[in-house]
Amino acid sequence: MDATFFDRPAATVAAALIGHGLLVDGVGGVIVETEAYDRTDPASHSFAGPTRRNASMFGPPGRAYVYRSYGLHWCLNLVCETGSAVLLRAIEPTMGLETMRARRGLDAQRLLCAGPGRLAQALGIDLSHDGLRLDRAPFAWGAPQGPVTVAATTRIGISRGVEVPWRFLVPGSPYLSRPLPRAKPGAGPAG
DNA sequence: CGCATGATGCACT
DNA sequence: GTGCATCATGCGT
Numbered sequence A: 001m002d003a004t005f006f007d008r009p010a011a012t013v014a015a016a017l018i019g020h021g022l023l024v025d026g027v028g029g030v031i032v033e034t035e036a037y038d039r040t041d042p043a044s045h046s047f048a049g050p051t052r053r054n055a056s057m058f059g060p061p062g063r064a065y066v067y068r069s070y071g072l073h074w075c076l077n078l079v080c081e082t083g084s085a086v087l088l089r090a091i092e093p094t095m096g097l098e099t100m101r102a103r104r105g106l107d108a109q110r111l112l113c114a115g116p117g118r119l120a121q122a123l124g125i126d127l128s129h130d131g132l133r134l135d136r137a138p139f140a141w142g143a144p145q146g147p148v149t150v151a152a153t154t155r156i157g158i159s160r161g162v163e164v165p166w167r168f169l170v171p172g173s174p175y176l177s178r179p180l181p182r183a184k185p186g187a188g189p190a191g
Numbered sequence B: 001c002g003c004a005t006g007a008t009g010c011a012c013t
Numbered sequence C: 001g002t003g004c005a006t007c008a009t010g011c012g013t
Helices: A010-017 A097-104 A116-123
Strands: A021-024 A027-037 A064-069 A073-079 A085-095 A139-142 A151-153 A167-169
Touching (some): A010 A085, A010 A167, A021 A085, A027 A116, A073 A116, A085 A097, A085 A116, A085 A167, A097 A116
Antiparallel strands (some): A021 A139, A027 A167, A073 A085, A151 A167
8 A cells, every 4th residue: 555556546546445454553444435536626625726724635645634524523535646635434343443432432333433523533533644644654554355346426515516426335334424325216126 | 214403613715 | 704525413204
């Protein structure tokens, strides 16, 4: 998981990351949901150009971009090509479950890392991680354990760029922030 | 289960 | 002053 992995379009990286393991100080699991944001994307923090907050997005690929969301949550992004990044939205928790439960308070395992804010809280992410290299401690990566099924859908929690299918996920995973949207009636197999 | 709403900080205009 | 790349809770069905 060197810098060349991240030096590609964010959507490419976001899809490729599904199924990889991610640990922060030994705590984490398997990535099951991501979103891509890039320079041409009105929903992206980088859309209006470099600012103090998004400085990491315009730095070298393979670093973390951390920002505060709605005043109370932290969100962890992985910087890709200049001005683009992948938002980590959900992880299947496998390592350091006790630590995650302690950080999040009593919680079902299903909800430990189901959502960008929850994920960041469970992994102990805050502003001190902004700009850190992803190829060294506290970050550690693992290759997918087997074949991975990836679905692409539209993104969540944004008001612009709503139609771009840059949310990537494992369709059947119970650890998603939200399940795969149901297909329109009549548009798919009967059932 | 679904929708509505309050919490709460800061970058940006 | 405004608007969020969110989460937990409360109420109605």
